Amino acid sequence: MTTILLALVIGAAFGAVLDRVGASNPSFIGAMLNLTNLNLAKSILLAIGVGSVLMFGGQMLGLVDVGHMSVKAAYAGVFLGGLLLGAGWALSGFCPGTGVVAAASGRRDALFFIAGGLLGAAAYMVTYPAWKSSGLLDAVAGGKVTLGAVPGAKYDGLTALPGDILGLFLGLGFVALAFALPERLNGAPAHAQPAE
DSSP, X not given: OHHHHHHHHHHHHHHHHHHHTTTTXXXXXXXXXXXXXXXXXXXXXXXXXXXXXXXXXXXXXXOSOGGGOOOOOOBHHHXXXXXXXXXXXXXXXXXXXXXXXXXXXXXTHHHHHHHHHHHHHHHHHHHHHHHHHHTTTSBSTTSSEEEEEOTTOSSEEEEEEEHHHHHHHHHHHHHHHHHHSOSOSSSSOOOOOOOO
């Protein structure tokens, strides 16, 4: 029960942060994708970078148990799904997480997005045998692998580089990029509309 309560508290806090930085506002997403306001992209890069530094730095210091690290399998369908997710994100202004946050903050259009996502998930479940037999769900590059081998982890590395150090440097790179990016790369700044 404590785990569920902790998950709810962390999820609510994460949702509040997403809403605060504008990730639940399709206008902010559009401005980010057309490069007229990169503040949201900078927030995303900073969050990924800080999370990576804390996770891999914590592993190196023995504060984070490597056994908790979970790696999803790589297969061709993941890349196809990623392209579909990106296209849907660009068209709707929501991804699954931000759609739920937008609905919780009162955006009625997000309810249609959530309904469409549930319908798409149901369609995938019904057609799963066809996807499985197509080969799109077969493992690529060994399936559950990481860029570098993390000491004590159960996953193989694609390279001989130490994964924890690679993760730390990639995280620092994301943080540096978040601070180095200008506010916009294209045209005049777009002023996003407030959430409905």
